[in-house]
Amino acid sequence: MKIRHLASIPAVLSLCTVASLAVAETSPATTKTAASPGTPPGALPPPQSSNDAPPPVAQAAVTTTGVTEQAGIGGTQAYGRAGVLELGGSFGFTGASNYTSLSINPTIGWFFIDNVELSAIVGVNYSKISSVSNTVMRLLIEPSFHLPLSQTAWAFLGVGAGVASVPNPSGDKTTGFALSPRLGANILVGRSGLFSPALFVDYTSGGSVSTPQGTVIAVNTAYGVQAGYTVMW
Numbered sequence: 001m002k003i004r005h006l007a008s009i010p011a012v013l014s015l016c017t018v019a020s021l022a023v024a025e026t027s028p029a030t031t032k033t034a035a036s037p038g039t040p041p042g043a044l045p046p047p048q049s050s051n052d053a054p055p056p057v058a059q060a061a062v063t064t065t066g067v068t069e070q071a072g073i074g075g076t077q078a079y080g081r082a083g084v085l086e087l088g089g090s091f092g093f094t095g096a097s098n099y100t101s102l103s104i105n106p107t108i109g110w111f112f113i114d115n116v117e118l119s120a121i122v123g124v125n126y127s128k129i130s131s132v133s134n135t136v137m138r139l140l141i142e143p144s145f146h147l148p149l150s151q152t153a154w155a156f157l158g159v160g161a162g163v164a165s166v167p168n169p170s171g172d173k174t175t176g177f178a179l180s181p182r183l184g185a186n187i188l189v190g191r192s193g194l195f196s197p198a199l200f201v202d203y204t205s206g207g208s209v210s211t212p213q214g215t216v217i218a219v220n221t222a223y224g225v226q227a228g229y230t231v232m233w
Helices: 002-026
Strands: 085-096 099-113 116-129 132-148 153-167 173-189 193-211 214-232
Touching: 085 193, 099 214, 116 153, 116 173, 132 173, 132 193, 153 193
Parallel strands: none
Antiparallel strands: 085 099, 085 214, 099 116, 116 132, 132 153, 153 173, 173 193, 193 214
């Protein structure tokens, strides 16, 4: 009996070897994957821009009126949007031989609809010819239209109308009518400032002139270039 069992051992070993080979042939091959290179020590992150984008300019649609806040770069409203307020003024100077002219025009404006502004302008003009000087004061209400040319530039046309205080040859003051059309540009400076160069013509009536045909109202005409600076909010 012992001899019979010893004789069966080689047969069992042969079966185990065949089974192992069969399993090895049917097992999938193992694939090695290379590790990622990673980030070098001390590497800086890629640069990112921190510039604030300008808000969109006004289109032709009419929006709700009111007074807005936070207008300008980084804000919610662009120049020319309904509700934007504008405060500043313009300055002009002309000098020549025996002639000097100085004008200061404080201004406050409000866009009551997109691209259309209503402004109040107080004008003070001092002029001197040789030894004769006079001062003309004006109070104007100016509607103006502002056409967007880009995100930071606008062309504008305004016509101011109101009253003027004009000196007579006798030295007394006379109240007359004033008309002042302007054509210029608004250029965004910084976040909410606006530089506004413009061409202007001033028509001012006041005083009287005696002629052989009778007394007529005198009309003074002036024209020139002015530069303004305002801030919106």
